[in-house]
Amino acid sequence: MSRQRQDGPGAAGSGNFDPVKSSWFYPLLILVLLVAFRLFSPGSAEKPELFWLDQVLAARSQLGLADSLDPSIRFVELSMDDEIARRFATDGEYATIASILLTLESLGVKVIAVDIIYSYGREEDQALLAKTIEEITARGQTTVVLPVSLEVKSGESYLLRSLPAAGGDRFPRGLVNVAAGKNWREYRMVHQFGGETIPSLALAAFAASRPAPLAPKVTAGGRMEWKSIGENGLAVAASADDSRLFLNLQHAYRDTRFDERERIAGRAWSIGPLETLAKRSEGISLLHDTIVFFGYNAEYDLKPTTHGDQEPGMLLHGTALNDLLQGTAIRPMPLWVDLLVVLLVALLAALVFSMVKSKRWLILVALAGIVLILSAGCLAVWWFHLLPATIGPAFLWSAAVVLEVGRRWTFEQRERTQRDAMLGFYFSPAVLKQVTKNLDMIRPQENAVAVLLSDLRGFTTLCETQRVERVFELLNRLFAIETDAALRENGSLARFAGDQFLAYWGAPEPAADAADRALRAALEIHRNLRSRREAPGADDLDSWLKIGIGLHSGRGLVGHVGSRSYRDYNIVGDSVNTTARVEGQTKNYAAAILATGEFIAALSQAPANLLVDRVQVKGKARASDLHAVFEECSGELAEGCRLYTIAFDQYVAGEFKLAAEGFTNLENHSSPTIATSARLLAERCLGFVENPPADWDGIYELTSK
Amino acid sequence: MKPFFFLVGLVAISGSGGTLSRGEEAHVSVYVVDHSTEFASMGGACLPYTPTEKTGKERELLCVGKGPAGSTLLMMAFDRDLPYLDLAPVLAPQTADSEPLRFPAEGITWPYDKPGPAVDLYVAVFLNDDPALARIAEYVEWLGESLKQGDKETAMLHALAIKNRLSNILRQRKVDDYRVTFGSSLADSIRDAPASKAAVTRSGKSALLTGTTEEPKSPVAAVRRGLKSLNEQWREDARVISFGLATPGVLVFPITTPIAP
Numbered sequence: 014m015s016r017q018r019q020d021g022p023g024a025a026g027s028g029n030f031d032p033v034k035s036s037w038f039y040p041l042l043i044l045v046l047l048v049a050f051r052l053f054s055p056g057s058a059e060k061p062e063l064f065w066l067d068q069v070l071a072a073r074s075q076l077g078l079a080d081s082l083d084p085s086i087r088f089v090e091l092s093m094d095d096e097i098a099r100r101f102a103t104d105g106e107y108a109t110i111a112s113i114l115l116t117l118e119s120l121g122v123k124v125i126a127v128d129i130i131y132s133y134g135r136e137e138d139q140a141l142l143a144k145t146i147e148e149i150t151a152r153g154q155t156t157v158v159l160p161v162s163l164e165v166k167s168g169e170s171y172l173l174r175s176l177p178a179a180g181g182d183r184f185p186r187g188l189v190n191v192a193a194g195k196n197w198r199e200y201r202m203v204h205q206f207g208g209e210t211i212p213s214l215a216l217a218a219f220a221a222s223r224p225a226p227l228a229p230k231v232t233a234g235g236r237m238e239w240k241s242i243g244e245n246g247l248a249v250a251a252s253a254d255d256s257r258l259f260l261n262l263q264h265a266y267r268d269t270r271f272d273e274r275e276r277i278a279g280r281a282w283s284i285g286p287l288e289t290l291a292k293r294s295e296g297i298s299l300l301h302d303t304i305v306f307f308g309y310n311a312e313y314d315l316k317p318t319t320h321g322d323q324e325p326g327m328l329l330h331g332t333a334l335n336d337l338l339q340g341t342a343i344r345p346m347p348l349w350v351d352l353l354v355v356l357l358v359a360l361l362a363a364l365v366f367s368m369v370k371s372k373r374w375l376i377l378v379a380l381a382g383i384v385l386i387l388s389a390g391c392l393a394v395w396w397f398h399l400l401p402a403t404i405g406p407a408f409l410w411s412a413a414v415v416l417e418v419g420r421r422w423t424f425e426q427r428e429r430t431q432r433d434a435m436l437g438f439y440f441s442p443a444v445l446k447q448v449t450k451n452l453d454m455i456r457p458q459e460n461a462v463a464v465l466l467s468d469l470r471g472f473t474t475l476c477e478t479q480r481v482e483r484v485f486e487l488l489n490r491l492f493a494i495e496t497d498a499a500l501r502e503n504g505s506l507a508r509f510a511g512d513q514f515l516a517y518w519g520a521p522e523p524a525a526d527a528a529d530r531a532l533r534a535a536l537e538i539h540r541n542l543r544s545r546r547e548a549p550g551a552d553d554l555d556s557w558l559k560i561g562i563g564l565h566s567g568r569g570l571v572g573h574v575g576s577r578s579y580r581d582y583n584i585v586g587d588s589v590n591t592t593a594r595v596e597g598q599t600k601n602y603a604a605a606i607l608a609t610g611e612f613i614a615a616l617s618q619a620p621a622n623l624l625v626d627r628v629q630v631k632g633k634a635r636a637s638d639l640h641a642v643f644e645e646c647s648g649e650l651a652e653g654c655r656l657y658t659i660a661f662d663q664y665v666a667g668e669f670k671l672a673a674e675g676f677t678n679l680e681n682h683s684s685p686t687i688a689t690s691a692r693l694l695a696e697r698c699l700g701f702v703e704n705p706p707a708d709w710d711g712i713y714e715l716t717s718k
Numbered sequence: 719m720k721p722f723f724f725l726v727g728l729v730a731i732s733g734s735g736g737t738l739s740r741g742e743e744a745h746v747s748v749y750v751v752d753h754s755t756e757f758a759s760m761g762g763a764c765l766p767y768t769p770t771e772k773t774g775k776e777r778e779l780l781c782v783g784k785g786p787a788g789s790t791l792l793m794m795a796f797d798r799d800l801p802y803l804d805l806a807p808v809l810a811p812q813t814a815d816s817e818p819l820r821f822p823a824e825g826i827t828w829p830y831d832k833p834g835p836a837v838d839l840y841v842a843v844f845l846n847d848d849p850a851l852a853r854i855a856e857y858v859e860w861l862g863e864s865l866k867q868g869d870k871e872t873a874m875l876h877a878l879a880i881k882n883r884l885s886n887i888l889r890q891r892k893v894d895d896y897r898v899t900f901g902s903s904l905a906d907s908i909r910d911a912p913a914s915k916a917a918v919t920r921s922g923k924s925a926l927l928t929g930t931t932e933e934p935k936s937p938v939a940a941v942r943r944g945l946k947s948l949n950e951q952w953r954e955d956a957r958v959i960s961f962g963l964a965t966p967g968v969l970v971f972p973i974t975t976p977i978a979p
Contacts, residue, residue, distance in 0.1 A: 084886045153798070224799050227874055240875060246860035248872040302885035 033423050036366035039416035043409050044359035048352060051405065061404040063198060066259060066343070069394045078395070080261070083338045085222075086331050087303045088281040089117065090310040091129065097284060107131065107138035111145035113284060113307070116291045118155040121301035126158045126218035127175070128189055128308030128327040136178040143179035150184070156221040160189040160214055163206060172206055187217025189326060198260045200333045200342075202253035203237050210235045215333035216253055218304050229253070259343040259400060260332045283310070306331045343398050351402035358386065358406040362413040372421070379414035383407055448521055455521050455582060457572030462519035462584065463531035463615065464569065464592040465504070467495060467538065469512035470559040470600065487554050488512060494545070494558075498537040502530040505571075507584045515592075517584050520571040528566050528615035535562045535606050536620075536644055563596025564608035564642070566615040594630035595639065598715075602626065602641060603689035610638030621646030623654045624661060625690040629714045636712040641686045653679060653687040660691070664698055665711035673698035744791060744812075744843040745956035746783035748971050750830055751945055752776055760944025766955045769974045771830075779828040779973065780945075781821040782952045785812040785843045789961070790851055792842040792858065793821035794880065795828065795973070801877045802837045803828065806865050809858045811846060818949055830975070839971040840884050843961050850966055854883050887968050 032038040051058045073079050091097065091113070100109040110131065117125050131142060146157045159175035175181040188204045188211045204211045210231045212220060220228040220239075229239040236254045243249035282290075282300075290299060308327035336342035346354075365382070369375045390403025429449060448455055469475070469491060476484055492509055499506060499516035503524070507515040516534065519527035542558045545551060567588035575581050591609065599607045602625045613619055621643040629636045646654060660675025676695035682688040697713065749764040753776040757763035765771060767779065785791045794807035801807070805828060808821045821839075822828050844851035857880045864873035943951045961967030 084889065085882060223878065224874055226871060227878065240871060242857075242860075242872075242875050242879060246856065246863075246872075246876070248869075248875055299889060301889055302882075303889070 033420055033427065036417065036420070037363040039420060040359040040362040040366070040409070040413040043412050043416070044355060047355055047405055047409055051348075051352065051355075051402075058405065061408075062400065062402060063259070065390065065404045066198065066394060066400055069391050070261070072391075073395055080339060080341055082280070083335045085123075085303050085338075086280070086335055087122075087300055087305045088325070088327055088331060089113070089287060089305050089307045090281060090283050090325065091308065092283055092310040094285075105138060107134050107142045111142050113287075114145055114149060114157060116288055117300065117305055117307070118149050118152070119291050120287070120298040121303075122155050122305045123302050124156050124158060124218050124221045124304040126187065126214050126221075126304065126306045126327075126330065127160055128214060128306055128325070128330060130160050130162055130173055130175050130189070131181075132173055132175060132177055134178075139176045139179035139181070143176050143181060143184075146184055156185060158185045158187050158214065158217045158221050161186050161211065163188060163190045163204065170206070172211075185217055185221050187212050187214030187330075189214045189330065198343075199257055200260050200329065201255050201257065202333070202337065202342075203235070203255045205235055205255055210237065212237055212253075213333060214306075214330040215337060218306070218330070218334055219337055222304050253337070257345060258336075259345065260329060261336045261341045261343050261398065304334065306334075341398050343394060343400050346393075346399055346401040351405070354402055355406055355409060358409050359413070362410055362417075366413070366417045372418075375414070375417065375421075379410070382410045382414070386410055455571075455573065457570070458521065459568055459570050459586075460520040460523055461527065461566070462517045462569035462571075462588055463527040463564065463566045463612065464584070464588050465499065465514075465516045465531045465535055465562060465564055466589070466592040466596045467514045467560045467562045468596050468599075469557070470561060471557065472512040475557055483554060487557055490545070490554070491542075491558055491560070494541045495538050498534045498541065501537070502534040504530065504534055505584075507589075515584070515589070517569060517571075517589075520569055520584065526617060528564075528612055529617050531564055531566075531612075532608070532616060532620060532642070535564055535642070538562065539605050540644065561596055561599025561604070562606045563592045563594075563599060564606065564612045565592040565595055566609070566612045567591060591630070591633065591637065594633065594715075595637065598626075598628070598630075598639060601689075601693060602639065603685040604639075604641035605686075606642040608640045608642050610640065613638070613640050623657060623687070623690075625657070625686070626661075626694065627665065627712050629712050631715055641690070643686075649682075650684050650687070653682045653684055657687055657691060661694070664694060667705075667709045667711075669698040669701040669705070673702065742786050742789065742845070742961055744783060744785035744789060744841075744959045744961065744967060745953055746781065746791075746793075746841045746959060746969060747952045747955040747957065748839065748973075749780045749782070749943070749948075749952075749955075751778050751780045753778070757944070761946035762944065764943035764945055764948050764952075767971070767973070769972075770976055773830050773832050773975050775831050777830040779830045781839060781841065781971070782818045782948060783821075783841055783843075783956075784816075784818040784953075787812055787814045788846055790844050790846055790855070791819045792840070792844070792854065793819065794840050794858075794877075795821070796838045796840060796877070796881055797835055799878045799881050800874055801861065801865070804865050804873070806862045807858050807880070809855055818952060833975040837973040839973050840881075840968060841959065841971065842884055842887065842966055842968045843959050844966040845961070845963055848964060848966055850883065850887065850964075854880060857883070884968055887966050888970070890965075 047058075070079070091110075097109065100112075104112070110129075114125060131139065134142075146159075149155050149157055159181055161175060162173040164171055164173045175184075175186065188206075190204070200213070200215075202213050202216045204213065212229065216229060216237060223239070227239060229237040232238050232252075234254075236252050238250060238252040240248040241251045306327035308325050310325055333342070362382070365378055366375070369378055386403060386407045390401055390407075393399045393401045393403075469488075475487065479487075488509075491512070492514060495514045495516070496506060502518070504516040504518050505520060507517060516531070517527075518524050518530045524530065538560070539562065542560065545555050546558055548555070565588055568586060569584045569588045570586040571582070571584045573581065574583050574585070595607050595609055599605070604625065607625075608622065610624075613622060622640040623643070623646075624638055625641045626639045627636055628639060643650065656675060657679055660672045660679070663669075663675060664672035673695050676691040676698060679687055679691035680695060682691065701709075748767040750767050750771045752763040752765060752774065754763070754774075764780070781793050783791050783793065790809060790811045792807060792809045795802040795805050797803075805822050805826065808819060808823050810816070810819050812819075821841075842854075844854075857876045861873055861876035861880065864870075864876055943955070957969060959967035959969045
């Protein structure tokens, strides 16, 4: 007998929390870890988000969806080629730069934002350059913005100014520091230093490009404010402060596709072509009315940027200006929003996991969730210029899905183990394998089955005369032999009730050879018990190992029966009752194995057997042929069977006197089965001779079980 | 079948008649209008503008232009990035029978009475379905409203936006000559044969067209147009602005005054 405590998949058990049974545990666990990571190591948590931002912007650029660059932004690179080196050597660096500024002015440039700090030159050189800038400024067409840089020396911060010896501060200026060491995308439009509000080079260039009344102005709060045009054409306030923002563009300044699309010939100019352009007398200047960022090329500007470790910092300022003009700067989402998103994703994951039972759907939902999160993050960057936490929630979702799959697998494994432990008592390993593959097999069903039921002879006496330990010892010896034999033939076990053993074939897995297997198991049990009894080392307990086996084929009802706290997979129905009746008759006919006619008919090959009687057992409407089954039938046994069959045919035909004689002649046969059965039927025939039965049809009705 | 195809062809040609595609031309002239009493009978003398044209109390500047049907003409004067003298820009769709567009608009004068700052007069022409036109037209309308309301700051913002867009168009165009300098460059451009029937008709060789810089002996001698008859005559002095689909045409007339004595 086996019992199994059945717990539901979501049941938390009694008392102790089991994470394997909770679909909420792992999403919330990851949530806690993520939040802790975000709070205690924000820099590390931001890295993957910025990596994601790179990919999103690169993808947009690849798809051709990148925002067009503002057409008024240009770059002029100072590359240290031979010609520039020669000019530096002959004219001096400052004079050369002054000449370049004049060239830019002659090309109609509106603003020149210089990204090279000229601080350390000789006083007269600085004066020369300052004078040139002054003249350019006075002519009114071009404005030169000079850079300042926030430097640290001996732990002290200071402002490195342009042309300090020539009053460089009188010119418009912008701060060129970018947080390159930390993150090349990070930019601040406004910087605070020593109580002074200093615009970035991008914002300073923007200011210089506007008429004075429209230029950004510093407010009391350290912000810079200006007016721009709103959607309805009205002036709206705009502002910039020192909060972090991320540069938007996947740079395309050198991408000729963009230039062709915009029909703008060249955004980045080197000095040679620039001077050639200035010598052209015809046509419009390609730099007319533009804002030009002037700086060193990559080789000499060692700031790490979008493009790599060596990129001109002016590209960053140009990007920042473009973002400013087009309102496309990417702002990080506030921390509380990010945390809220992560929380929502965790709760959604837990909810989905608790609702979606199918593995297939779980995978689909998981994939859909990841796509949804990444798409939302992508759209936030592309359309709303916001950088929400995306990788964090995507990681949470993915990890939660992986853990959920693991949790379910663990739960199933545990359940399977429990089920195996339970079903292992019922089924042979082969049947168990089928059952565990398809649990529908153990749903209640009616099958064609072959049933084997055995009963220990003299068990009542045994119990009365033997100690309890010996009784159980005997039963265990018996059941071990019977169980092994039944399972070897892929039988299913129903129960051990007292000394009774019940096995069946054909359920839960249908089997065409159910009867053959049951017969083989019965013969094996019989053989093994006899071997055990007759073995040289057999003890007196083994001598009790004598059983009767009933075999029957019919319809059987199989399934779990019991309550939530006690369940049993069992077989019930007429076939079991009939088998029990048949087994009950084994001692009347001194037959070790007694099978019904239905059982014999179900065999693929009939064994040695003898139809010993045709009876209607108590409680049954139909008659059953009772066949005594022998391991083999030859010699005297075969002759006995032949004579018994003759007498039985006479008996069935109602020739009771002749039959009685035939049976009487067999009463002393060496086969106990033949002798006992013959005596039984001889006595019955003599009785019928004296009191002939009415309407004799060859079927004897048994009055007891 | 032949008549059928002929008819289909005619219909197609006539159907496309109102739609400009490329290689279209608009024309524009800039005059100094002298309202001295001696020219009263003409409604005022219209002298083609040159940088050497003297200023005077009775003098004003007038720009006249016309584009082909299906186009829109814009005229605006900038003092750097701001509307000069708060003169509202004019913008008008052109039809076959529309009057030539004038800047400043009717009833407003652009005085040419004393030396002043350099002013850039932008004349732009767009196809009506040019995507660049819609936004600029919006800004022009907003600018007009702002000027009417005296909202200087907003007007400056709109003017700046218009200027940036026109500058962008200028940079995008592969024009050989975008900035009108009356004199040799004008004479150069005349060598290019007009591309359409609506092109400029020119009569004689004026000192202006021959590139000579000698002063006319008398102011009257230079007068060839009267304001009353200008609509019939302005084309003879006109500059050509070529434009096409997605390539608006822009011409910049730098208006300067002679250095004050």
